[in-house]
Amino acid sequence: MAVTAAPPTTAAAARPPGYYVRQRLWQNRPAVAGLAFIALCTLVALLGYWVLPDNSPNANHGFVQIQKEPPGLRVLLLRQPLPDSSRTGLAPANIFSTWLRGREPEVQETPIGGYRFAGDSIVLKPLGEHSAEAGRQRRLALAAVVGHAGSAAELQREVKARHLTTRTYALGTDKAGRDELSRLLLGTRISLGIGLVAVLISVVLGMAVGAVAGYFGGWVDSVLLGVMTVVWSIPGIMLVIAISLALDSKGVWVSFVAVGLTMWVDVARVVRGQMLSLRSATFVEAGRVLGLPTSRLIARHLLPNMRGPLIVLATSNFASAILLEAGLSFLGLGVQPPAPSWGLMVKEGYDLLGTEAGVWLTLLPGAAISLLVLSFNLLGNGLRDAYDPKTPVAV
Incomplete structure (x- = not known):
């Protein structure tokens, strides 16, 4: 009985592009460190009251x-x-x-x-x-x-x-005798929650407006680009104030929605630019010839090609949303007491500056904001390099 030997393998199996993206990301140590800190904050936010020394409502x-x-x-x-x-x-x-x-x-x-x-x-x-x-x-x-x-x-x-x-x-008490550690840990839920809702609103709305403007062009593009320019020129704080007045509320969810509605223009401009460059591509012309509906052509074939820039922009918007919420809470326009917002905690410590307690009551929430924003920025830089095919990767 003759045995036929299998032909030798001359080349390694082809790997999907996502493999090289992950490899480039793992090689970027600052980005991995930022991702680890974000994962830790996410775990604390998900566990919430279960891990707090003071699990009373709002750690109050x-x-x-x-x-x-x-x-x-x-x-x-x-x-x-x-x-x-x-x-x-x-x-x-x-x-x-x-x-x-x-x-x-x-x-x-x-x-x-x-x-x-x-x-x-x-x-x-x-x-x-x-x-x-x-x-x-x-x-x-x-x-x-x-x-x-x-x-x-x-x-x-x-x-x-x-x-x-x-x-x-462990971290002392604030001006009301509340546990500072519990309020800091619970503040991660508010900061990450506002960032997540803001990113989801900005991505969904920005993708829809940018895709329509870039794909159809003409007067549709001119009108939508004018709307984006007007919204872009209004300060984010003024938009949040207007939205809060329109909804007649200053609750936590109003802050979530208001911050999200101020950040969609960035996404829309990126999607519009990418759409303008891709709408005349060969695969798009082939889809039109085959009679694919416009909605399917945009959703299934054009938008997936923008995944890399959108992910990088989403991480940047996440950091911006956290900073915007902290600034609004510091001014009294965001999350209202007794909710433990980091910006509100900075304000409470700032009011006590000049006393011994004011130093750590200001530095602790300020350091938390800085570390979380820095982590998102490091992750965003790492993702930008990871999606760049020119970045070398160790196989």
Whole structure:
């Protein structure tokens, strides 16, 4: 029986263009570092309240006794049952509602400077100069703290085990005594959410307007180009103010939509320019001869050829949207309190400049904004080089 040997392989199998794009991107270390930081922020934003030290709604649970304290603060807290009047207003919490809106505190917490037991009572030492009872100790019955009666020894053991806890504020507290770390982490959800919505609105609207203007040309192109020029000449802040006034609201979602509607012109101009250069290409003429509908020709054959420039522009717009939202919140025109927007947190720290607390309350959210915007810019530069076929790639 004769055995026929397989012909030797003379060339490596052809790889798709996407393989070389990924290889160029992975070779760009700054871009990979930016992508890693964006992925980390995205994970924090997705987990949301599940990973926050303070998972109350908007991380807004603060104490007047520990306002504007520096990072590394450790506080002793006494936990007591909520009054019946407060407990009746609590909605039942579950995993999904906690992820979406946070969880209302189920106990009443009080920062204390120290304690001692006196029979069936606990004597509390007030904490901080802001306390209304500074210099005067407070006595509570152990049964009121625990919520049931019992012997003094049993109640003291239960108070120590379940009703006294120490909490660490790694990044200190703000002017309302709220956990700065929790508000910074929750701020990633707002910043990335506004960036994502703004990019989606700008890409969809910009692609539609730019594609129609570039493909049809003539008077259609002239009219749409005039609209783009007018919108381009209006400052983004003025557009956001006009949209907020038109919608008669300053909510979070209004900020999302308003920022998105100010950024579509960049996408439209790029798509229009690419469309003008591609509409006379051979494959487009072949599609017209075959009788393909105009909508299919644009959506299935022309727009996919602009994937590279659009991805690069989307990352740039993402960074611009984060900066625009931070600037609007700083001016009081964006996300409204008590939502933890990074721009609003910078404003709160800026109002305290001249005090020791104002330094870190301004620098921490400012550094978060800078790092996230820098990461998107590094990723955008890396994607630009990755989609350039002239960039060398190691195979």
